[in-house]
Amino acid sequence: xxxxxxxxxxxxxxxxxxxxxxxxxxxxxxxxxxxxxxxxxxxxxxxxxxxxxxxxxxxxxxxxxxxxxxxxxxxxxxxxxxxxxxxxxxxxxxxxxxxxxxxxxxxxxxxxxxxxxxxxxxxxxxxxxxxxxxxxxxxxxxxxxxxxxxxxxxxxxxxxxxxxxxxxxxxxxxxxxxxxxxxxxxxxxxxxxxxxxxxxxxxxxxxxxxxxxxxxxxxxxxxxxxxxxxxxxxxxxxxxxxxxxxxxxxxxxxxxxxxxxxxxxxxxxxxxxxxxxxxxxxxxxxxxxxxxxxxxxxxxxxxx
Amino acid sequence: xxxxxxxxxxxxxxxxxxxxxxxxxxxxxxxxxxxxxxxxxxxxxxxxxxxxxxxxxxxxxxxxxxxxxxxxxxxxxxxxxxxxxxxxxxxxxxxxxxxxxxxxxxxxxxxxxxxxxxxxxxxxxxxxxxxxxxxxxxxxxxxxxxxxxxxxxxxxxxxxxxxxxxxxxxxxxxxxxxxxxxxxxxxxxxxxxxxxxxxxxxxxxxxxxxxxxxxxxxxxxxxxxxxxxxxxxxxxxxxxxxxxxxxxxxxxxxxxxxx
Numbered sequence: 094x095x096x097x098x099x100x101x102x103x104x105x106x107x108x109x110x111x112x113x114x115x116x117x118x119x120x121x122x123x124x125x126x127x128x129x130x131x132x133x134x135x136x137x138x139x140x141x142x143x144x145x146x147x148x149x150x151x152x153x154x155x156x157x158x159x160x161x162x163x164x165x166x167x168x169x170x171x172x173x174x175x176x177x178x179x180x181x182x183x184x185x186x187x188x189x190x191x192x193x194x195x196x197x198x199x200x201x202x203x204x205x206x207x208x209x210x211x212x213x214x215x216x217x218x219x220x221x222x223x224x225x226x227x228x229x230x231x232x233x234x235x236x237x238x239x240x241x242x243x244x245x246x247x248x249x250x251x252x253x254x255x256x257x258x259x260x261x262x263x264x265x266x267x268x269x270x271x272x273x274x275x276x277x278x279x280x281x282x283x284x285x286x287x288x289x290x291x292x293x294x295x296x297x298x299x300x301x302x303x304x305x306x307x308x309x310x311x312x313x314x315x316x317x318x319x320x321x322x323x324x325x326x327x328x329x330x331x332x333x334x335x336x337x338x339x340x341x342x343x344x345x346x347x348x349x350x351x352x353x354x355x356x357x358x359x360x361x362x363x364x365x366x367x368x369x370x371x372x373x374x375x376x377x378x379x380x381x382x383x384x385x386x387x388x389x390x391x392x393x394x395x396x397x
Numbered sequence: 398x399x400x401x402x403x404x405x406x407x408x409x410x411x412x413x414x415x416x417x418x419x420x421x422x423x424x425x426x427x428x429x430x431x432x433x434x435x436x437x438x439x440x441x442x443x444x445x446x447x448x449x450x451x452x453x454x455x456x457x458x459x460x461x462x463x464x465x466x467x468x469x470x471x472x473x474x475x476x477x478x479x480x481x482x483x484x485x486x487x488x489x490x491x492x493x494x495x496x497x498x499x500x501x502x503x504x505x506x507x508x509x510x511x512x513x514x515x516x517x518x519x520x521x522x523x524x525x526x527x528x529x530x531x532x533x534x535x536x537x538x539x540x541x542x543x544x545x546x547x548x549x550x551x552x553x554x555x556x557x558x559x560x561x562x563x564x565x566x567x568x569x570x571x572x573x574x575x576x577x578x579x580x581x582x583x584x585x586x587x588x589x590x591x592x593x594x595x596x597x598x599x600x601x602x603x604x605x606x607x608x609x610x611x612x613x614x615x616x617x618x619x620x621x622x623x624x625x626x627x628x629x630x631x632x633x634x635x636x637x638x639x640x641x642x643x644x645x646x647x648x649x650x651x652x653x654x655x656x
Contacts (some may be wrong), residue, residue, distance in 0.1 A: 118623040125400040146635050153618050153626035155449050160618055164625045167635060310448055362619035363440065363450055365491065366402060 095379035097372070097384035099133070099353050101331050102254030104215055105190055106133035106354065110192055110344065110372045111334050113358035114139055114192035114218060114258075115164070117368075119142050120185060124157070126365040131372060133186035133354060137178075138219050141194050142204050144170035148225060154291045154300035159310025160359060161289050163303040165225045171207050183213035190216045190256065196228040198243050205251040213255055219278070220262030222285035224307045234260035236283075240269055243355065244276040256333065258325075259283040261313075264321045267327035273311030274328045282333035283324060284317045284354060294391050309359040311337040318350055325351020325392055339367070341374020349377075351392035398430055400463030400494060404479070404487045408464060412545050417469045417514070419456065421504045422488050424463045431458050433522035436468065436610055439479060440489035440622040441619050447475035450491065451620050453515035454589070457524065457550070464593070465492075467480070468517040468546075481560055494620050495643050498610055499544050501531055510598050512538040518545060518612055522587060523554040534558070538594060539574035542566045560585035566644050573597045581609050589614075590618030598648040609647045613638045 097108035114136040120129050129135060147167025154161045168174070174191075176298055177382035183187045191214055201219065208217050221240055223230030233239045257273040259266055260286035273281045286307025291300040317336020325332045325395075337359070338344050344355045347377030360367040375387065384390055405422035412418045437449035457466040471477050482488060498518075501507045507526060509519045525532040533555040539545045542565035551557050558575045559567030568575050572594060578601070588598045589612040602609035615638040617627035622632060622640030629638045630651040636642065 115625075116623060118621075122621050122623045126402060147625065147628070149615055150628055151626075152623070152628065153616055155618075157446055158448055159447060162618070162624065162626060167625050167628070205599075279493075345484075362621075363448070363622055364402070365621065 095376055095384060097376060098377075099331075099387065101333070101354060102216065104219050105260075106188060106266055108133045108372050108375070108376070108392060109120045109354035111136055111190070111333070111354060112361065112368050112369055113356035114220070116358040116361045119182065121181065121190070122366050123361070127234050127369045129367045130186040132187050135185075136190040136192055136356065137194040138168055138205065139166045139181065139194045139220055139223065140168050140171060140174055141166060142171050142200050144168065144173065149302040152306070152317055154306070156289070156291060156308065156310070157312060159307040159308055159312035161308050161338055162286070162302060163225045163292055163301045163306035165303070166223060166228070166230075171204055175207070175211070179211060179213070187193065188215055189213060190218050190292065191248075192218045192258070193218050194220045194223060194226070194229060198246050199241050202246050202250045205247045209251050209253060216256060217251060217253070217284060218256040218258050219284070219293065220246055220258050222258050224260070224262065224286055224288045224305070225303060231260050231288075233261060235263050237268055237272060241276055243270050244273055244278060248277040250336045253277045255278045256282050258285055258286050259278070260319055261336070262288045267323050268392065270332075271325040274330050278330060279330065280333055280353070281324060281329040282335060284313070284336045287313050287316065309337070312341075313337045314343060318346055319353055321347055321352050322394075323348040326395060338371070341371045341378060344371050344375055345378060345390070348387065349393045351395060353391055398493060400491065401429065402489065402491050404489050404527060405465070405466055407482045407484050407486045407488055410482050412453070417546055418469055418470060418471075420467045420479065420482060421490070422467070423463050424465070426645075428458065428460060428463045428492060429466065429560070431465070431493045433525045434497035434518050435488045435493040435495045436445070436620070436643060437465070437492035438494060439467070441475040441478050444473065444474050444478040446473075447478065448492060448612060450620065451475045451479065451616055452494075452620055453525070454612070455493070455521055455609070456517045457521050468514065468520075470514040475634055485618070491620060495639055496641065497613075498644050500529060500587075501526060501585050505531060506534075506579065506582055507585045508534050508536060508583045508588060510578070510588040510590070512535045512540075512572060512590030512594045515548075515594070515612070515614070516548070518585065518589050519532075523551060529556045532556075532575070536572045536575045539566075565639055573598060573601050585609070588640070594651065599650075602647060611650070612642050612643045613645060614643070
């Protein structure tokens with residue numbers, strides 16, 4: 094047995110594996126396949142104050158070792174969430190984190206305030222990195238002054254654990270990591286999707302209705318890993334690594350680069366049991382290598 | 398009905414035409430209940446360009462041998478790899494997925510309309526309808542006589558009418574030009590095929606106030622209602638074709654209100 098427990102802010106997770114927002118629905122979608130209690134946390138679908146219909150079809154294009162999406166934060170809004178989804182989430186024996194989005198600083202603040210009141214939601218993930226919305230999202234996450242403004246405002250409005258989800262679509266991601274730390278975030282998660290596009294040469298049209306979308310999957314893993322390594326050296330708050338993790342070895346790479354925890358995303362579309370398989374794979378590795386806890390290998394490449 | 402991930406064993410791979418084949422796979426664990434209209438998500442291995450699973454309609458179910466048949470059209474590298482599967486190989490499926498067709502009531506006259514790969518779910522639907530003691534009628538449309546797919550199994554269940562766009566076999570024109578479609582009384586029409594065909598069928602059914610369900614084939618990633626990529630604009634907003642569908646009543650679809 095190895096000790097897989099980790100801490101993110103005031104959250105104690107039984108292991109370092111979370112399911113990434115937008116790839117696990119509200120948890121129930123995976124009930125037939127896995128026991129959510131076997132995971133460190135689940136980060137449920139990006140939520141906004143008002144209901145959103147998202148972008149027009151087509152919203153998805155398969156790419157070599159990955160996929161582009163342009164969903165655009167389709168969700169039923171915080172009222173529906175609170176009345177219809179939250180009661181079920183409160184029953185889960187795992188940490189449930191909500192991914193928070195808005196068009197304006199005021200919307201982020203209002204939504205964070207609403208979520209602060211929900212006792213079974215111990216943390217939020219501030220999404221300043223969604224590439225698929227015209228307002229908000231990545232616009233906040235690619236401009237240092239805007240990022241600072243929204244993080245500072247949400248920090249004042251939200252009393253529990255605040256995680257900021259960073260965009261890779263910037264020149265120097267460590268700048269945004271430092272801003273998050275300076276403004277009081279307990280952790281950062283990275284990376285959100287990389288902005289990309291694809292064209293159908295037969296129809297001579299873009300494959301996505303929005304032309305551009307967010308690239309995820311194993312094709313982005315080396316880029317994500319490099320950014321996690323950079324950020325882990327730049328800040329003292331925990332870094333949650335994600336981007337193209339397909340198996341336990343991928344997750345271990347992020348941990349060895351300095352990630353305290355990881356998020357498992359797109360792989361769940363192909364293997365809905367992946368999150369739990371990765372937990373088991375990490376533990377097996379630690380036992381085989383005779384490490385008594387996962388913290389022994391966190392950032393290990395930076396210590397040698 | 399619980400969804401599962403399972404390695405099934407390929408027992409047969411039969412080529413129908415240059416681009417169509419029927420895969421038969423056996424479930425060692427025993428098949429769960431599968432309803433007509435449901436689909437599977439097939440994992441493609443050893444294909445560099447294929448990342449996501451491939452959604453495939455359940456073409457037929459043989460509970461006696463715990464086997465599923467999948468009618469597949471080669472459309473890209475993923476389905477090309479599937480076309481080369483040989484008996485004994487494993488095929489990993491997430492299944493059964495999606496909703497299903499509304500079965501007819503006693504004494505109802507039903508027409509099952511398909512074209513190309515859209516024929517896939519209609520065989521199992523026809524079989525289930527036949528089990529209710531109702532004779533299904535089939536209207537199958539093709540571009541020309543060289544594109545016609547084998548339909549012997551359909552004929553065993555009920556009458557089959559064919560149409561080809563060039564008139565090289567069956568009725569000339571589209572499925573909606575088949576005289577029996579227009580002349581006979583139908584209580585329920587079920588349709589799966591290319592979108593223009595489904596829209597034409599839906600328009601005809603709407604004009605005659607016939608109950609009509611269509612099975613959509615939207616691009617999808619997860620198949621489990623998570624990624625929200627396969628959305629369909631409906632009168633209740635954007636719904637997932639993988640979990641709220643793939644079968645929709647035409648009255649609920651936005652694309653039909655203008656038809």
